Amino acid sequence: MLVNHYTVQKPLPFDNLLVEIGFGRGEFITKLAKENPQKKVLGVEISGISVEKLLKRVKREGLRNIVIVHMDAYWCFNLLLKDRSVERIYMNYPDPWFKKRHEKRRLTKEENLYIFAQKLTEGGEIVIRTDHYPFIDYTLEQAKGLGCFGSSVRTLTVEDPLTKYEKRWVSMGKEIFELRLTKLREPEPRHVRTIKEVEEVFPVKVEGKEPAPENLAGKELKIGEMVYLKFFDFQRTEDRVLIETLLSEEGFVQKFFVEMRKREDFWVVDISPFSQVIRTENLQKVVELVAREGFRP
Numbered sequence: 330m331l332v333n334h335y336t337v338q339k340p341l342p343f344d345n346l347l348v349e350i351g352f353g354r355g356e357f358i359t360k361l362a363k364e365n366p367q368k369k370v371l372g373v374e375i376s377g378i379s380v381e382k383l384l385k386r387v388k389r390e391g392l393r394n395i396v397i398v399h400m401d402a403y404w405c406f407n408l409l410l411k412d413r414s415v416e417r418i419y420m421n422y423p424d425p426w427f428k429k430r431h432e433k434r435r436l437t438k439e440e441n442l443y444i445f446a447q448k449l450t451e452g453g454e455i456v457i458r459t460d461h462y463p464f465i466d467y468t469l470e471q472a473k474g475l476g477c478f479g480s481s482v483r484t485l486t487v488e489d490p491l492t493k494y495e496k497r498w499v500s501m502g503k504e505i506f507e508l509r510l511t512k513l514r515e516p517e518p519r520h521v522r523t524i525k526e527v528e529e530v531f532p533v534k535v536e537g538k539e540p541a542p543e544n545l546a547g548k549e550l551k552i553g554e555m556v557y558l559k560f561f562d563f564q565r566t567e568d569r570v571l572i573e574t575l576l577s578e579e580g581f582v583q584k585f586f587v588e589m590r591k592r593e594d595f596w597v598v599d600i601s602p603f604s605q606v607i608r609t610e611n612l613q614k615v616v617e618l619v620a621r622e623g624f625r626p
């Protein structure tokens with residue numbers, strides 16, 4: 330099952346979840362789901378191609394306990410999962426390009442480990458496989474700051490349950506490491522980047538003015554602390570204008586269309602009903618801004 334994170338009731342009602350972050354080709358997660366038929370196994374991926382492939386595989390193999398979320402892992406944990414609802418998190422070969430300039434995107438940066446720790450049950454684990462020892466050092470360093478994890482590292486052998494690629498690597502003498510971070514206690518509370526969902530974004534009525542989307546196209550604006558807005562191109566017909574828009578709130582990015590629609594003798598500004606969005610306070614601000622700035626008197 331693929332979760333539609335725009336419309337689903339949050340948080341998801343699951344407990345004792347097994348989660349794989351970045352499942353790639355999906356070999357590991359399907360094996361995990363088969364070995365744990367009584368558990369829900371959740372896969373988080375940002376790659377659409379990987380999600381499509383796993384959906385096909387799940388259907389083909391009739392797997393009923395896999396839940397797929399097409400989202401960045403930080404936001405999936407932040408927005409969709411209950412505290413203490415995850416038993417184990419797996420990450421397999423999460424960082425093939427271990428470069429300094431990619432540090433901000435690393436899955437095991439302290440900010441991510443904090444949110445993962447919040448969602449783990451006590452005694453819950455993060456299990457990471459990598460062939461790159463500096464990644465283990467980096468992760469241990471990031472975890473240290475949180476003070477809530479115990480850790481152990483070992484080298485995998487042919488006796489371990491390995492994927493077909495791992496078997497080949499190990500038999501060729503390549504070293505593969507497994508890092509386990511075990512949650513011993515709750516982390517000290519700290520600030521987390523998040524977004525504020527609202528029940529509804531209300532349309533705005535504009536009277537006595539005509540649309541002027543050219544006022545907005547190409548503009549970049551800061552509309553709040555860590556809140557950025559960018560308007561791209563627009564499409565216009567006699568009774569409708571659609572403006573392609575990007576909103577970044579605390580790093581959570583949504584792309585959608587703002588619609589101006591003609592009704593009798595006035596216009597209505599709203600988020601296009603064809604755009605899927607998580608409704609937030611800032612989306613309301615966007616609608617109001619377009620109603621203010623996107624018309625000529």
Ligand SMILES: C[S@@+](CC[C@H](N)C(=O)[O-])C[C@H]1O[C@@H](n2cnc3c(N)ncnc32)[C@H](O)[C@@H]1O
Pocket residue numbers: 350351352353354373374375376379400401402403420421422423424425436
């Ligand atoms: C190097 S691949 C490893 C794939 C797979 N685990 C394997 O062992 O073959 C890393 C995977 O993590 C995914 N990924 C990277 N950053 C992510 C994030 N922030 N949230 C979710 N998935 C992510 C990528 O799309 C990619 O599929």
